[in-house]
Amino acid sequence: MRMAVVGAGIVGLATGAGFADLGHSVQCVDIDTGKIAQLSRGIIPYHEPGLEAVVVRNVSAGRLTFGHEPSRVLQEAELVFLTVGTPSGDTGEMSLAALWSVIDRFEAWSASETRRIIVIKSTVPVGTAERAEARLRNRLPEHCLVDVVSIPEFMREGCAVRDFFEPTRIVIGSANSEATEKLTQLHQRLPGPIVATDRRSAELAKLAANACLAVKISFANEIAALAEQTGADYPSVAHSMGLDPRIGPHFLSAGLGFGGSCLPKDARALVRMADEAGAPQTLVEAAVRANAMLPLRMVRKLEAALSDPARRKVTLLGLAFKPGTDDMREAPSLRLIAELNRRHPGITITAYDPEANAVARKLLPSTVTVCDSAEEALNGADAAIVVTEWREFRQIKADDFKNWMNRPIIMDGRNALDAAALNAQGVVCIGVGRLPVVPKDSARKTSEAVPKV
Structure with a gap:
């Protein structure tokens, strides 16, 4: 299949290189000409284990190419993935400026060409895919038939290549059964379960997943603080909790909290969106404050x-x-x-x-x-x-x-x-969540829990 990926960040590059490795013809497009120049020379502009090898292999095979102009991709590609950034500020409002910029630059394709599918992989507010489809259909000629689908990405930085080839799940949110079937067939070579649903549910599934992780991490840190004040050992507490199959061991480590481009942004966005929808997410809001x-x-x-x-x-x-x-x-x-x-x-x-x-x-x-x-x-x-x-x-x-x-x-x-x-x-x-054991030669008095020097 001929496809394009707009946005050559870690998610976009891993997606494009991954599908190229599965035998498809892929063009990765980014308006950052400097980044595209680096990628064209085989230079990966960020640290992501395993990604360089996949990119170089498929560039050498001629299956992966790069460009910096997204306007014409629909004239050549049957399927386009959008992986542009959607940052949010302290208020939680996601900026869709990059997404709308790409959508509005797409040019019409020939009447003889087939229906196009645009997949939004970027994390977006609920309802974005519907808005994007309406925006395209209002602007493009009638013969340009297009479906906008939501397939949120669940890649972890540092594990993006593995997460592409071994996904925990693939969520396909679509309003068109033919588009759903095509995308299901495309992903069947990957081992993860495929969940077919509507677009709004797919969009919310991504936000809800990251908000849930944020809540779990903040809960772990709150209990760790309590352990310090009560003389308990939080790692032992976490181990005990993690053995409960209803809880599980993941994301129970205490420390300095969560960061990165996903969890903080998505948790704030969910809180903002929920307030506007009249369903306040007080638990998630508290997790953000605690972090x-x-x-x-x-x-x-x-x-x-x-x-x-x-x-x-x-x-x-x-x-x-x-x-x-x-x-x-x-x-x-x-x-x-x-x-x-x-x-x-x-x-x-x-x-x-x-x-x-x-x-x-x-x-x-x-x-x-x-x-x-x-x-x-x-x-x-x-x-x-x-x-x-x-x-x-x-x-x-x-x-x-x-x-x-x-x-x-x-x-x-x-x-x-x-x-x-x-x-x-x-x-x-x-450490975090445990009382320090002070070396004898460091403590001034046996009553001191922590030496102050």
Whole structure:
């Protein structure tokens, strides 16, 4: 099948390269000419494991090509996927400017050509597919028959290639049975179950899924805070909860909360849309508020362990919103840095991330020194905060922390490190949702839970 993908971000590129790998002829289009130039040279402009190999393989085979003008894609492609960004602000309102820009640029195709299908994979408010179809039909000639379908993407950054080839489910929201059948056949080579439904239900399914995950993560962090105050061990509590098949073990880890381009945006959008529809989502709204408080909670824990932080050097280990990506959109590290600078003007902050350093140097204030290694970032630090649970940080030994740092105090914001082993070797490691075990040679008094230095 001849198809096109408009929007060459991670989702669009993984979708286009994936279908090309299944034998289809695919053109990936993006108005960012610089990005298209890089892709045409085989350069992937972001970190996504496995994606480069799939792209290069299919470019070499002639099944995957790139372009920067979306207006003519319907003249050549039978099927077009829209994977453009739909960002939202603090109020939750999604911006569909990029989507409407593409829709309005599509040019008519020959009367002899077949009916076209446009698939919206971008996360959008409920009713967007219907509006897009009406917009196209009002503008295009009568012979240009088109169906707009919703197939929301459920890809995870860092796992996009795997999620394309091994989807947990494929939701097809359509008002036309022929379009549903064609898209069902297209996806049958993929192993995930196919759910055929209407367009509005498909659109809401995506928003509801991410809002549910946001609620679960915020619940985990609220219980972790309670565990700290009551002397319980949250990892043990989470393990116990996760054994219940009605709950499951996923998304119960406590830490610095959720970030990225999906969960925060989609949760806010659902709250905004629900308010406008007269069905307030108070639970999701509370989850968003709880998530926003987590960086402040971590700063207060740092303040309990370190006297006069404004005169100290603090290192952030990890900047991306999660491991496996260089994406820093709405990353907890950004809120954490802002909170540290707000509460402690003059604090020295260094940071290191195995993949996000280049992105960080463009985003972070000049007061933050982005280093090229964990050792460089930790050198002379009075405390460190594990922000992203990269495997590399788990390999840092206790002696390394003690030799590199001025004071080996680690705030493990992801419970990624072996706190018991580090504490036993003279490193203060304070996790989330558990009482710290202070090394004997670090505590000034046996009554002190956390040494303040």
